Amino acid sequence: xxxxxxxxxxxxxxxxxxxxxxxxxxxxxxxxxxxxxxxxxxxxxxxxxxxxxxxxxxxxxxxxxxxxxxxxxxxxxxxxxxxxxxxxxxxxxxxxxxxxxxxxxxxxxxxxxxxxxxxxxxxxxxxxxxxxxxxxxxxxxxxxxxxxxxxxxxxxxxxxxxxxxxxxxxxxxxxxxxxxxxxxxxxxxxxxxxxxx
Amino acid sequence: xxxxxxxxxxxxxxxxxxxxxxxxxxxxxxxxxxxxxxxxxxxxxxxxxxxxxxxxxxxxxxxxxxxxxxxxxxxxxxxxxxxxxxxxxxxxxxxxxxxxxxxxxxxxxxxxxxxxxxxxxxxxxxxxxxxxxxxxxxxxxxxxxxxxxxxxxxxxxxxxxxxxxxxxxxxxxxxxxxxxxxxxxxxxxxxxxxxxxxxxxxxxxxxxxxxxxxxxxxxxxxxxxxxxxxxxxxxxxxxxxxxxxxxxxxxxxxxxxxxxxxxxxxxxxxxxxxxxxxxxxxxxxxxxxxxxxxxxxxxxxxxxxxxxxxxxxxxxxxxxxxxxxxxxxxxxxxxxxxxxxxxxxxxxxxxxxxxxxxxxxxxxxxxxxxxxxxxxxxxxxxxxxxxxxxxxxxxxxxxxxxxxxxxxxxxxxxxxxxxxxxxxxxxxx
Numbered sequence: 001x002x003x004x005x006x007x008x009x010x011x012x013x014x015x016x017x018x019x020x021x022x023x024x025x026x027x028x029x030x031x032x033x034x035x036x037x038x039x040x041x042x043x044x045x046x047x048x049x050x051x052x053x054x055x056x057x058x059x060x061x062x063x064x065x066x067x068x069x070x071x072x073x074x075x076x077x078x079x080x081x082x083x084x085x086x087x088x089x090x091x092x093x094x095x096x097x098x099x100x101x102x103x104x105x106x107x108x109x110x111x112x113x114x115x116x117x118x119x120x121x122x123x124x125x126x127x128x129x130x131x132x133x134x135x136x137x138x139x140x141x142x143x144x145x146x147x148x149x150x151x152x153x154x155x156x157x158x159x160x161x162x163x164x165x166x167x168x169x170x171x172x173x174x175x176x177x178x179x180x181x182x183x184x185x186x187x188x189x190x191x192x193x194x195x196x197x
Numbered sequence: 198x199x200x201x202x203x204x205x206x207x208x209x210x211x212x213x214x215x216x217x218x219x220x221x222x223x224x225x226x227x228x229x230x231x232x233x234x235x236x237x238x239x240x241x242x243x244x245x246x247x248x249x250x251x252x253x254x255x256x257x258x259x260x261x262x263x264x265x266x267x268x269x270x271x272x273x274x275x276x277x278x279x280x281x282x283x284x285x286x287x288x289x290x291x292x293x294x295x296x297x298x299x300x301x302x303x304x305x306x307x308x309x310x311x312x313x314x315x316x317x318x319x320x321x322x323x324x325x326x327x328x329x330x331x332x333x334x335x336x337x338x339x340x341x342x343x344x345x346x347x348x349x350x351x352x353x354x355x356x357x358x359x360x361x362x363x364x365x366x367x368x369x370x371x372x373x374x375x376x377x378x379x380x381x382x383x384x385x386x387x388x389x390x391x392x393x394x395x396x397x398x399x400x401x402x403x404x405x406x407x408x409x410x411x412x413x414x415x416x417x418x419x420x421x422x423x424x425x426x427x428x429x430x431x432x433x434x435x436x437x438x439x440x441x442x443x444x445x446x447x448x449x450x451x452x453x454x455x456x457x458x459x460x461x462x463x464x465x466x467x468x469x470x471x472x473x474x475x476x477x478x479x480x481x482x483x484x485x486x487x488x489x490x491x492x493x494x495x496x497x498x499x500x501x502x503x504x505x506x507x508x509x510x511x512x513x514x515x516x517x518x519x520x521x522x523x524x525x526x527x528x529x530x531x532x533x534x535x536x537x538x539x540x541x542x543x544x545x546x547x548x549x550x551x552x553x554x555x556x557x558x559x560x561x562x563x564x565x566x567x568x569x570x571x572x573x574x575x576x577x578x579x580x581x582x583x584x585x586x587x588x589x590x591x592x593x594x595x596x597x598x599x600x601x602x603x604x605x606x607x608x609x610x611x612x613x614x615x616x617x618x619x620x621x622x623x624x625x626x
Binding site: 045046047048049050051052055056057058125133134135136137138140141142143144145148165166167168169170172173179 | 377386387388389390391392393394396397410411412413415416417422423424425426427428429436437438440441454456459460461482483484485498505526528529542544549569571572590615
């Protein structure tokens with residue numbers, strides 16, 4: 001029943017979106033380069049606006065989400081959620097302009113490595129982040145290296161490469177909004193996200 | 198977020214999109230510096246007098262004053278001479294004007310406007326320029342900017358940027374918009390809007406497209422958007438991160454930064470996508486590629502030497518030579534369109550500044566005070582640099598002349614960042 005409600009809400013949202021802009025919807029042209037990454041299961045609403053007279057506004061459809069952790073049974077999912085289990089800890093923090101993993105995070109890394117080996121169908125996205133200082137694009141690269149460094153640590157412990165994807169959000173997704181070291185140290189981080197969570 | 202909350206957000210966005218004129222407020226400009234000697238110029242009201250709201254003279258005055266290169270002589274009480282009358286030079290001379298602009302707007306029977314102006318040298322008592330434009334009525338402001346460009350070029354010897362356009366990212370109330378505006382920030386329009394971060398917009402060399410990075414698919418993806426139609430292509434969406442697009446001067450390729458094979462490395466890819474060619478194999482971080490105007494070189498940021506510095510390699514890849522040596526953090530290279538200068542971000546002991554290097558000599562000058570200046574982009578005339586600055590906890594756009602003498606700030610509610618100049622000599626419509 002819960003699932004049914006969810007589906008009908010999703011349908012309603014698609015219909016509502018469509019109603020709001022009936023005249024102006026057109027599919028976005030997507031030419032993919034090869035090899036492509038799989039399309040994300042959920043996507044936010046993005047609009048574009050053409051400047052030429054008569055150009056139609058465009059909008060990308062809102063696709064539904066799912067909340068099943070991929071490749072993990074109920075017991076495994078419960079472990080990931082249990083606040084007393086180290087697997088519920090997902091964040092590795094870094095020093096300024098550094099991407100080396102400090103020893104204090106070794107238990108966390110080992111626990112996730114063991115879990116990923118136990119569930120070889122499970123997949124993680126490792127999201128690297130930086131503080132706000134300096135160039136946005138350099139920070140994109142630095143965040144990528146922080147994600148790669150966690151991937152490397154997991155890989156050394158036997159996790160398969162195809163279970164991990166690394167991406168960077170640079171300085172764009174701060175965990176803390178402040179402009180001082182107290183905020184910055186919370187933002188220099190890699191987050192472990194299990195696919196489907 | 199619950200499904201219901203998501204639904205509400207989607208509907209809210211749709212409503213906002215339907216509101217006409219949303220987020221079109223003009224930017225306010227504050228001049229924080231100026232050239233040591235400014236050219237005194239009088240700009241008489243254009244005929245017909247009384248249509249003050251639409252008077253191109255007001256736009257021209259604002260353009261020239263904001264450039265920091267001119268001072269405005271008082272023209273009140275001297276009437277509205279129009280462009281056809283004999284100029285009474287002595288009365289302008291007594292107001293201290295070295296130059297004079299007169300003009301008029303004539304409404305044509307078909308609804309179009311004929312805008313005419315003349316620029317005089319008051320001291321030599323000669324005409325320096327005179328032009329007539331036949332334009333649609335909604336192009337009056339754009340035409341005023343073109344007049345400013347003519348005056349600026351005649352009196353300073355350098356083409357003006359007033360008729361140009363800029364793109365930038367606006368972050369406002371948790372949403373991200375790509376906007377395109379006139380060089381003075383007016384007539385800003387949204388071209389893309391997303392609840393997820395958008396960054397690094399860069400204009401194609403023909404002015405018809407913007408490349409940018411969007412997080413809407415839960416990973417950074419490089420898009421190319423056609424500005425006229427609003428349609429777009431995801432040109433780089435490989436596993437991992439895709440970012441830092443830079444156009445080749447012929448507009449056929451993009452240099453991008455991908456992490457699909459290793460940490461951030463530079464690749465070439467077609468402007469419509471396709472298979473990428475890897476250009477760097479450093480094992481370090483290589484990012485922020487920027488082509489030289491002749492297309493032969495790519496400047497980029499790398500930490501291969503231990504600290505982030507700017508390097509240069511052939512645009513086909515291969516070995517790179519280091520360009521910056523002073524300090525431990527020099528990033529975000531942007532070559533000037535005339536090939537003489539390289540603007541970049543330099544970290545000093547007191548924050549991040551915009552610096553400029555004369556490429557022939559390596560001579561470097563720090564142009565701005567910081568503390569968080571980023572994303573320098575040269576204007577098409579190579580005489581000024583737009584950049585992002587922080588002011589009172591907000592992000593604003595700022596501009597500095599290449600010699601550091603003239604500074605301006607542009608602001609609008611919300612955080613403005615990552616400005617990019619449209620190339621010179623194109624008209625979207």
